[in-house]
Amino acid sequence: MTHREEILQYIRKNPGITFRRLADELGIGIGNLQYHLYQLEKEGLIFSKKLGGKRYIFPKEFREEYEPLLIAISNETQRKILLLLAEKDMNQREIAERLNLTQATINYHMNALSKLGLIEKRKEGRNVIYSLKCDIEIIIRVINEYRPKLWDKLADRLIDLMLTLKGGDIND
Template identity: 60%
Template sequence: MERRNEILHAIQAKPGITFRELARELGIGIGDLQYHLRRLEKEGRIFSRKVGKRRYLFPRGFEEEAQRLLIAISTETRRRILLLLLEGQRNQKDVAEKLNLSQPTVSYHMGELVKLGIVRARKDGKSVIYSLSYDPEVIARVIRDYRPGLWEKLADNLIDLLAGMGEEE
């Protein structure tokens, strides 16, 4: 029971944590963690969402809007894409060039962001234009409330992005 409470507190402290990340942070074996998570889910104290190959864990009653955003910002590439889209809409080629990513990588991550409802995609001739479907203030609030450690990373990414834009002109 003590181990289960430790797991629950970790999920409450970091909603949207992935299964693997939780196992690493708590130093718990995969089988042991699976057992306790099943029990916590049966008790209705937590729930999980599987997106792609990752399983994200949330405390009971966690807000839907924040769930999707926490899943979206769980990877560095998606955070960088969202940061770029905060400046305005972009096409896939532009995102790939600005972030020094391959177009297939951008396509994959954009597809995941569209599925989560964080980004909108609209056809414009042969290209697809992407834009945020969330208010930037909501994104900022979720990061501030649930991932305050990301502020510094995002600030560094923004500085890198702005420095890169200055070099092109």
């Protein structure tokens, strides 16, 4: 298998992968990877999107409607925010408290999610309330289809949370 075929196959298995992550995971030099990606894009086999200083790469057959969601769930903080908003609409302070992050950090991620078209905001008095613009079932489907490894991480965290609430240890 050639480098280019290996790269294309990896992108098909990991749509929305960032350029840097692709280089790291395949162990290919930056210049070499740039050349092959340019050729693949020129041949119409892949396309890429730049957002927030990162380049996300997709196979040509990828469903365009999932692009923004896949970009967002690739970022841990944004994924957590989406899952929180799936529970209920919240303001920035509530999200910051739940995630134990600063409001400035949450503001940055809310702006990114807003640019992706995944959330909407509305004013209620002095508060800005954020809500999901996409269906939670679509989020689940995208995670399941395109990022199945995330389910393992989410399941591990759920087990840890349950053990913490129970006050136990896995070895009990």
